[in-house]
Amino acid sequence: MRTIIEPFKIKSVEPIRLTTRADRERKLGEAHWNAFLLRAEDVLIDLLTDSGTAAMSSEQWASVMRGDESYAGSRSWFRFEAAVQDIFGFRHVLPTHQGRAAERILFSTLCKPGDVVPNNTHFDTTRANVEYTGARAVDLVIREGREPQSRHPFKGDMDVDALRALIAEVGRERIPCCLLTVTNNSGGGQPVSMANVRAVSAVCREHGIPLYIDACRFAENAWFIRLREPGYADRAPIDIARELFSYADGCTMSAKKDGMANIGGFLASHDARLAAEERNLLILTEGFPTYGGLAGRDLDAIATGLYEALDPDYLLYRIQSTTYLGEHIAAAGVPIVQPPGGHAIYIDAAAFLPQVPPLELPGQALVAELYLEAGIRGVEIGTLMFGRRDPGTGEEHPAPMELVRLAVPRRVYTQSHIDYVVEAILEVWQRREALRGLRIVEQAPWLRHFTARLAPITP
Numbered sequence: 001m002r003t004i005i006e007p008f009k010i011k012s013v014e015p016i017r018l019t020t021r022a023d024r025e026r027k028l029g030e031a032h033w034n035a036f037l038l039r040a041e042d043v044l045i046d047l048l049t050d051s052g053t054a055a056m057s058s059e060q061w062a063s064v065m066r067g068d069e070s071y072a073g074s075r076s077w078f079r080f081e082a083a084v085q086d087i088f089g090f091r092h093v094l095p096t097h098q099g100r101a102a103e104r105i106l107f108s109t110l111c112k113p114g115d116v117v118p119n120n121t122h123f124d125t126t127r128a129n130v131e132y133t134g135a136r137a138v139d140l141v142i143r144e145g146r147e148p149q150s151r152h153p154f155k156g157d158m159d160v161d162a163l164r165a166l167i168a169e170v171g172r173e174r175i176p177c178c179l180l181t182v183t184n185n186s187g188g189g190q191p192v193s194m195a196n197v198r199a200v201s202a203v204c205r206e207h208g209i210p211l212y213i214d215a216c217r218f219a220e221n222a223w224f225i226r227l228r229e230p231g232y233a234d235r236a237p238i239d240i241a242r243e244l245f246s247y248a249d250g251c252t253m254s255a256k257k258d259g260m261a262n263i264g265g266f267l268a269s270h271d272a273r274l275a276a277e278e279r280n281l282l283i284l285t286e287g288f289p290t291y292g293g294l295a296g297r298d299l300d301a302i303a304t305g306l307y308e309a310l311d312p313d314y315l316l317y318r319i320q321s322t323t324y325l326g327e328h329i330a331a332a333g334v335p336i337v338q339p340p341g342g343h344a345i346y347i348d349a350a351a352f353l354p355q356v357p358p359l360e361l362p363g364q365a366l367v368a369e370l371y372l373e374a375g376i377r378g379v380e381i382g383t384l385m386f387g388r389r390d391p392g393t394g395e396e397h398p399a400p401m402e403l404v405r406l407a408v409p410r411r412v413y414t415q416s417h418i419d420y421v422v423e424a425i426l427e428v429w430q431r432r433e434a435l436r437g438l439r440i441v442e443q444a445p446w447l448r449h450f451t452a453r454l455a456p457i458t459p
């Protein structure tokens with residue numbers, strides 16, 4: 001069958017509100033043309049992020065009811081620990097309130113000023129937490145991973161020669177750990193192959209460098225390995241995940257992605273001495289080691305969600321649905337990062353709106369138009385987010401790429417919602433030549449995209 005169906009039926013619904021274009025023009029004006037400043041209730045299809053936005057299953061809600069809120073040694077904790085140990089294989093598990101807390105604890109334990117931490121591509125919180133310790137975060141994704149049109153099946157792979165060169169250049173003593181982000185979010189949600197994990201692991205082991213997996217989308221990555229890597233077509237996603245983690249020394253995880261939960265995360269490793277040190281930091285800011293900033297019910301919902309994320313029926317629908325969105329707009333000529341990623345589609349706004357120069361924010365202009373057209377909220381990953389203003393001269397420098405990310409929340413939208421998104425994008429594509437850019441009216445000195453006030457440029 002070609003029709004993609006959701007492998008679930010709906011038991012509880014949350015209404016979304018239809019608005020008119022006139023309503024949306026007013027709302028966007030009130031939000032200063034910045035989609036982050038819109039109220040969620042004024043958005044029809046919210047593709048701002050796939051993080052923490054999943055719909056939980058009836059089994060997860062049942063787990064919530066089983067949640068044991070004992071401060072120490074709760075049953076929920078033991079269920080959580082057992083699930084993480086079973087799937088990821090690491091002995092020592094520290095629960096955290098989300099992924100970045102695991103990152104902060106890991107890097108503040110391992111890194112010191114002058115150190116260097118390689119990754120395929122650091123996610124922004126990962127980079128920030130590395131750099132906060134005075135260490136340098138280095139991205140070593142393969143060349144194809146930096147080429148939007150390349151159709152390499154594993155564009156998240158790390159360049160193993162570049163890793164060897166980095167170790168030779170700075171010395172093993174200055175590399176406290178190496179990371180691999182699966183899938184590679186900042187690189188377009190692209191997967192990492194098992195062969196690459198094995199090769200990176202071999203180099204790390206040769207030099208005694210611990211390898212950590214940034215595991216946020218581990219289940220989606222396992223599915224891509226099953227689809228694209230020879231020898232894995234008949235393997236269960238859980239076995240693929242177990243093999244992948246067997247090559248690593250630890251992982252950080254945001255359960256807001258493939259934990260199918262709305263909050264939570266963890267840090268795990270085989271290293272008892274390191275875990276003891278990390279546990280001291282955990283107690284300082286997150287909480288007692290058997291809850292770490294989470295309620296017992298959250299721990300239980302994650303323990304159930306981690307297995308659901310690995311269900312082949314779910315993964316088939318999940319990846320087919322994102323691919324369908326990407327392929328249908330690409331077939332009509334819309335330029336996207338190829339091939340479609342696991343959790344999101346990235347539209348190349350510079351190619352979509354060539355008449356809008358980077359400093360007039362083509363990505364943000366497209367985000368605004370998608371909202372005005374159909375109430376869809378995406379996010380700009382371009383000059384508003386990553387451009388730079390020279391503090392001395394006030395001169396603006398554009399970002400290397402102008403992308404609009406449409407991230408698909410897990411199990412939230414149906415196939416007809418996806419068809420609606422396709423239709424809206426194609427509608428905007430038809431009249432792309434009439435679109436104009438935006439100018440920044442007010443901005444914060446850092447992370448300006450969250451709060452900037454913008455205005456349309458009128459001819």
Ligand SMILES: Cc1ncc(COP(=O)(O)O)c(C=O)c1O
Binds near residue numbers: 216264
């Ligand atoms: C690859 C990656 N690593 C780390 C994080 C941080 O996780 P959290 O938002 O739970 O702190 C994210 C979140 O989007 C991510 O995509």
